[in-house]
Structure formats: C-alpha cells, structure tokens
Amino acid sequence: MKSILIASGRREEVETIRKCFVGQYKADAVEDRDSCLDRFRRKRYEFVFIDLEILRGSKTGNDHTDYRTLLQPFWQAYPTSEIVVLASQERIREAVNAVKAGAGNYLTYPINPDEVKYVTESLFESLRMQSELDYLRDRFWQSDALEAIRTNSPLMNRVFNKVRSVAPTKSTVLITGETGTGKGVLAKLIHRHSHRAESQFISVHCGSIPDTLLESELFGHEKGAFTGAVRRKLGKFEIAQGGTIFLDEIGTITPSMQIKLLQVLQERTFQRVGGEEIIEADVRIIAATNVDLKRMCEEGTFRTDLYYRLNVFPIDLPPLRERMEDLPLLVDSFLKRLNKLHGKDIVDVHPRVLEAFEKYSWPGNIRELENLVERAYILENSPVLMPESFPSELFTAEASRSPIPLDTSLTLAEMRRRAVETVERQYLEALLTLHRGRVNRTAESAGVTPRQLHKLMSRHGIRKEAFR
Structure with missing residues (x-):
C-alpha cells in the first residue's frame, strides 16, 4: 500500500x-x-x-x-x-x-x-x-539530448516545442538571440532530430572568416581560380551534402555574398569559384544571428529578399537573465561534464554563490556562466563550489549597480553629470563583456566609431584586456 x-x-x-x-x-x-x-x-x-x-x-x-x-x-x-x-x-x-x-x-x-x-x-x-x-518527449528526443533539454523555464519549453515541430522538416531555420545563449547547441539539436541526422553537420562562423575567403570557404574553388589556388577545394556546402549547414553570425556577410547565398536558397544550386559546373545543394540551412536583421534590412545593409528566405521558421532564444529558473540545472550540467573530464567529485554550489548568480545580469549569457563555473571548478578543492573560487566582482555586482546616491548639496547639472558618467561606464562594461573586449563589435553595438569608443574607455579608465 x-x-x-x-x-x-x-x-x-x-x-x-x-x-x-x-x-x-x-x-x-x-x-x-x-x-x-x-x-x-x-x-x-x-x-x-x-x-x-x-x-x-x-x-x-x-x-x-x-x-x-x-x-x-x-x-x-x-x-x-x-x-x-x-x-x-x-x-x-x-x-x-x-x-x-x-x-x-x-x-x-x-x-x-x-x-x-x-x-x-x-x-x-x-x-x-x-x-x-x-x-512523448522522451520518445522524440535522443537519449543523449535529454540533458540539453532540461529546463524549468516556460520560455525554453516553447523553444524546445518549436524544435520538435521543425526538426523533422526540410525548412530553413533562423535562430536569433544574444551572444552566448546557445544558438549553436540548438542548431545541432535540430540536426540530430532531423531525417538528416546520419549525415554531416557543418558549422561555419561567418564573422570569423575574411570577406575575401568566405565565398571559397562556402562554395569551394577550382585549381587556378586565384593566386594560391593550387588544387581544387570543396566548399562547406558540398561537404555538407545530404546534411545540415549552420551559418553562424549570418548578419556579418557582405552584400555580394548575400546575393550568392540567396541563389542557393532560391535555386538550390551553386558553383565553385572559378568553375562552371552547376552543383546541386542538397543541404538544410540553419542560420543564426545576434543582431536585428529586420532593422538591417530597413537600414539597407541586409537584403530583404534574403531575410525572408532565411526567416522561414524563426526561433528566438531568450537571454539567461530571462530564464533564471534554469541556473541550478545549467550549473548541475556543467559540473557533471567537468567531473567526467577531470575526475573530481564536486556536486554542489554554495547558496551564496547561487544567490549572487540570481542577482547578476549575465551579459555573456550561458557561455559566461559556463566559463565562471569552469574557472571555479579548477580552483576548488572541496565537494562544493565556494564563494572564494569565484571572482569577487560577482558578489559586488549588485552593489555596483545600486541606485546612484543623491547628494542634495550638488547642483542639478553636477548631479546629472555624475549620473550620466556612472550609467555610461556600466553600459560600456556590459557591452565589452558581451563582445569579449572586441572594440570594433562593441563600437558597432553602441552606435559609435571605434575611435570614439577608445576615447570613452580612456575617460573611464576601462581596459579591453579585462574583458577577454
């Protein structure tokens, strides 16, 4: 009984x-x-x-x-x-x-x-x-994917429901979300639960490849197509035949590259650089971006027709600050992986650390959390991750973002100046954290030139090296 x-x-x-x-x-x-x-x-x-x-x-x-x-x-x-x-x-x-x-x-x-x-x-x-x-969930998800889909967040449950709907189809998927939210992990999840799961999953980080080489990287080239092309090279689209190609940071590609990608999406064919042979593109495309492509279309920096071809099935990944209920699950997942790799037996996190996690804004999202946990794991000698193994800034982050103290002895102009300086510094630090100290990308997000950003950083005593 x-x-x-x-x-x-x-x-x-x-x-x-x-x-x-x-x-x-x-x-x-x-x-x-x-x-x-x-x-x-x-x-x-x-x-x-x-x-x-x-x-x-x-x-x-x-x-x-x-x-x-x-x-x-x-x-x-x-x-x-x-x-x-x-x-x-x-x-x-x-x-x-x-x-x-x-x-x-x-x-x-x-x-x-x-x-x-x-x-x-x-x-x-x-x-x-x-x-x-x-x-029903376990019948759909592969057993080794169950850890990745653990969530207490209603937002993430909706994301995984979308993945279940779109994975078995051939539709192009556009994943949007801030840096570090797990867009690459989600793309692999879609591939592994598709009918193409037994074929290649090829990932291309468009933002890390120079514009002059991106076409060759994606579509390949023939021998002699340009100086240094000493032999034929297969591109990522050709290597991914029958499988999935993941185009990360799609918003960084040039207008000329946008036209070539549009052709692949429309006609499902491409040619190697310097070649005449028309090659069928039997490949599923999943693209990802951390920028607003629709706004880029309005500004004329991204082709509207390409945007609509990519945006067949959009999935928006929420930032970590909007799914804080998943913090314990994510930390537990990281600890399990690290225990397997390093042979330690760290099984928990001190309550004060979790409390600090919940108060932190996580500009770097899951990637930042994973890096923090890994660093603490390396330093920790007890079965529990203690506050001493984490950066002290984590426990002062809340205090540093508290309301600016009012000083009625100051003039309005002086009080306004101090408030602007405080907010400006916090804003720049958050953006630099998000972009890992990359000045050009931080400047682009802030809507200023790199030179202007350097001046602002100098004024506030901010060094880019501290964010890498």
Missing part, C-alpha cells in the same frame, strides 16, 4: 487528513522537521502534508523566507513526491510563497476533507499529464 506523511502538531487535523485516505494510503505522522526528514529519506511517500511552522524549523517566517532552500532536502530524497503545505488563515501569504517556491499546493486550518480531496486529485491530474508529456 502506498503511503502519505503528515507533519503537524495538531492531532485533530492529522486525524482529519488520515481519515481522507483510509483504505487507500497508509498514513504516518510526525511532529517536528527532523523526524519528518528522517522518515522521508527512509521511505517513499506519495504526499507529504507539512505544517508551515515545521517546514521552517527554527527560521522566522516572513515574505523573504527562502522556501526553495527549505524544500530542497525533500526534493533531493524523492523528487516526484508532492508536498502540500498546511497553514493557518493568517499565514496564507507565506503558504503561497512556499507554493511559488515549488510546493504542490497548500491547505488552511481547520482542514476541510473536501479541500483535501480536491487538492490531491488536482495534483494527481497534473502528475498524470506531466508523465504523458515526459513519455
């Missing part, structure tokens, strides 16, 4: 709950947090009904109580058990906060048997639906 656990010092209420499950579940009861956790770790319970006071233990309850941390030991023991919080009428707000932190639902004293039935049936229905969704 399945079991439920009731943690409450109110014996009449315990009996009321117990009677609701007679013949269906065996009910155990405890009266303190330690006994509750001890029972829970030794035996699997379908439901845990826990008094809010017992859940908090010795902690004083208020709107800032970290209920997620208080619930964590239960999830670690049995992640699928449902937790129902019991609270008095005057503590409903705290009970709601516990539900927001991850508890299944709450009940108020005095316990109403009808409410117990309603809450448990609702939780059963949501569990059943989640099981069905998990089953």
Whole structure:
C-alpha cells in the first residue's frame, strides 16, 4: 500500500487528513522537521502534508523566507513526491510563497476533507499529464539530448516545442538571440532530430572568416581560380551534402555574398569559384544571428529578399537573465561534464554563490556562466563550489549597480553629470563583456566609431584586456 506523511502538531487535523485516505494510503505522522526528514529519506511517500511552522524549523517566517532552500532536502530524497503545505488563515501569504517556491499546493486550518480531496486529485491530474508529456518527449528526443533539454523555464519549453515541430522538416531555420545563449547547441539539436541526422553537420562562423575567403570557404574553388589556388577545394556546402549547414553570425556577410547565398536558397544550386559546373545543394540551412536583421534590412545593409528566405521558421532564444529558473540545472550540467573530464567529485554550489548568480545580469549569457563555473571548478578543492573560487566582482555586482546616491548639496547639472558618467561606464562594461573586449563589435553595438569608443574607455579608465 502506498503511503502519505503528515507533519503537524495538531492531532485533530492529522486525524482529519488520515481519515481522507483510509483504505487507500497508509498514513504516518510526525511532529517536528527532523523526524519528518528522517522518515522521508527512509521511505517513499506519495504526499507529504507539512505544517508551515515545521517546514521552517527554527527560521522566522516572513515574505523573504527562502522556501526553495527549505524544500530542497525533500526534493533531493524523492523528487516526484508532492508536498502540500498546511497553514493557518493568517499565514496564507507565506503558504503561497512556499507554493511559488515549488510546493504542490497548500491547505488552511481547520482542514476541510473536501479541500483535501480536491487538492490531491488536482495534483494527481497534473502528475498524470506531466508523465504523458515526459513519455512523448522522451520518445522524440535522443537519449543523449535529454540533458540539453532540461529546463524549468516556460520560455525554453516553447523553444524546445518549436524544435520538435521543425526538426523533422526540410525548412530553413533562423535562430536569433544574444551572444552566448546557445544558438549553436540548438542548431545541432535540430540536426540530430532531423531525417538528416546520419549525415554531416557543418558549422561555419561567418564573422570569423575574411570577406575575401568566405565565398571559397562556402562554395569551394577550382585549381587556378586565384593566386594560391593550387588544387581544387570543396566548399562547406558540398561537404555538407545530404546534411545540415549552420551559418553562424549570418548578419556579418557582405552584400555580394548575400546575393550568392540567396541563389542557393532560391535555386538550390551553386558553383565553385572559378568553375562552371552547376552543383546541386542538397543541404538544410540553419542560420543564426545576434543582431536585428529586420532593422538591417530597413537600414539597407541586409537584403530583404534574403531575410525572408532565411526567416522561414524563426526561433528566438531568450537571454539567461530571462530564464533564471534554469541556473541550478545549467550549473548541475556543467559540473557533471567537468567531473567526467577531470575526475573530481564536486556536486554542489554554495547558496551564496547561487544567490549572487540570481542577482547578476549575465551579459555573456550561458557561455559566461559556463566559463565562471569552469574557472571555479579548477580552483576548488572541496565537494562544493565556494564563494572564494569565484571572482569577487560577482558578489559586488549588485552593489555596483545600486541606485546612484543623491547628494542634495550638488547642483542639478553636477548631479546629472555624475549620473550620466556612472550609467555610461556600466553600459560600456556590459557591452565589452558581451563582445569579449572586441572594440570594433562593441563600437558597432553602441552606435559609435571605434575611435570614439577608445576615447570613452580612456575617460573611464576601462581596459579591453579585462574583458577577454
């Protein structure tokens, strides 16, 4: 027989709950947090009904109580058990906060048997639906991709639903999102769940190849096509035949290259540089960009017809700051990978580090998070990543971005000047972090010339080397 656990010092209420499950579940009861956790770790319970006071233990309850941390030991023991919080009428707000932190639902004293039935049936229905969704999801996703699609973010769930829809088709996909959001990972995910999964996945970083070489790199060249072309070379489109080609930073290609790419998308053919043979392009195109292509079209720097050819099925990846609920999952994923590579056994992150992560704006997104975790992993000697292994700036980032203190002894003009300088410096630092200290790209994002940017950096004492 399945079991439920009731943690409450109110014996009449315990009996009321117990009677609701007679013949269906065996009910155990405890009266303190330690006994509750001890029972829970030794035996699997379908439901845990826990008094809010017992859940908090010795902690004083208020709107800032970290209920997620208080619930964590239960999830670690049995992640699928449902937790129902019991609270008095005057503590409903705290009970709601516990539900927001991850508890299944709450009940108020005095316990109403009808409410117990309603809450448990609702939780059963949501569990059943989640099981069905998990089953369907697991049938679609390759087993080694399940780690990559773990998410608690509604935004990312919508992204993965789009991937499931488009992956089996031949449609061109345009992935948009800030630098470091995982556009390359998503492109590989689409390829691996397509009908072309057994063929090549070829990635081309358009922004890293000089304009003069990009055509040859993509389409190949014949012997003697230009100085230095001593033999025929196959381009990426030819190598990717039957598979997928991923064109990253598509917004950086020149107008002449845009015309050639448009031809491939329209006619599905291309020619090697210096050649006359027309070659069929049996390849799926996935493009990615961290710039607004539509705005570039309006400014005349990107062809509108090419944009519409690429934008058949757009997928927008949210920045990390909009999916902070995934921070623990991402960190856990990075730690598992690093443990495999380096043989350490680091299994957790200090709560203060996670708190700092949640307050940080993550201009470099997932890539920045991964780099920070890897650096800390190398330095750490304990089983937990401690604050000392992370840059001190991470813990002062919130303070450095606090509102500018008002000084009424200053004139309005002086106060305005100081405020502008503070915001200007923070803005430049965020952009330089995003572009890893690259002056040209930072200047382009800021809408100034590289020379103007150098002057601004000099004025604020900012060095590009600090952001690489």
